[in-house]
Amino acid sequence: MIELAHHILDIGENSLRAGAKNILIEVKEDETNGFLVMEITDDGYGMTEKELKRALDPFYTTKKVRSVGLGLPMLAEAAERTGGSFHLESKPGKGTKVTARMGLKHLDRQPLGDVGGALTALIIASPTTRFIYRHISGKGAFEMDTEKIEKEVEGLPLNEPEILNFIREYVNSHVKELSPEV
């Protein structure tokens, strides 16, 4: 993956396939400790203990069309190669939480990239799912909640191109202000 936004899209797609109705994506810049923390929490089906144990094995997948499952192992590897860590929590029927901690200034850390674009791709995939994107840096905090956007547009579908374009620019412009170098 070229940028962290691609990982957000990939993990978000996993959540959608797990039937999630609410997906919270948080990106936190922890300048004091030198980490960038990315957390994705969903209320999907969750994983059994057996599935959880094998989730980071690239040769394990629950899919039938292929024999590899690279999304989670690639994110874990991306975190670990920057001196960070990766953590996965999941309970059947409750949901899953993916946490990737990365070295904020590490040369190998991917840039955050087009996170607004990743969110709009997820909205296209499932316009009725509630997505919350929260971004926290030393300069402040920003939150985009699709439920609030839905209220503002009063019944218009969120997958209208102009609304998607707004969401993308809305998120990217705020993120850029909070984290110009991330």
Next chain:
Amino acid sequence: MAKLTIEDLKKIKERVMAETSLREGQKRVKVTVHMGTCGIASGAKEVLDALMREIEESGATDIMVTTSGCMGLCSREPLVTVEIAGQEPIKYEYMNPNKMRQVFKRHILAGEIQTPFVLARGAEKTK
């Protein structure tokens, strides 16, 4: 980039509502961008971005865009399926933003299948 606010959304809402009220409900075309890990790593998000920009610029209102997971042909990603009502679905392989723009203008709008990029015709069959 100027920072957008919810006030900007209100202006967009009025415009989109006015446009939506003039449309008929039916969608003529369904475009699926395959967005598994393999697709995303190969550039599917950028393909989707190009498609959405083309739709917005053209003002087309009869196109439905969706995404799907991996279909098992990871080495041919990014894959895009175009389904025009009443015609067999066309699967395009090794897509990129330029090819997507070409497929949009020539196939989706003008009806000419872009044969050099075609992987398969017809729906997938499951065992």
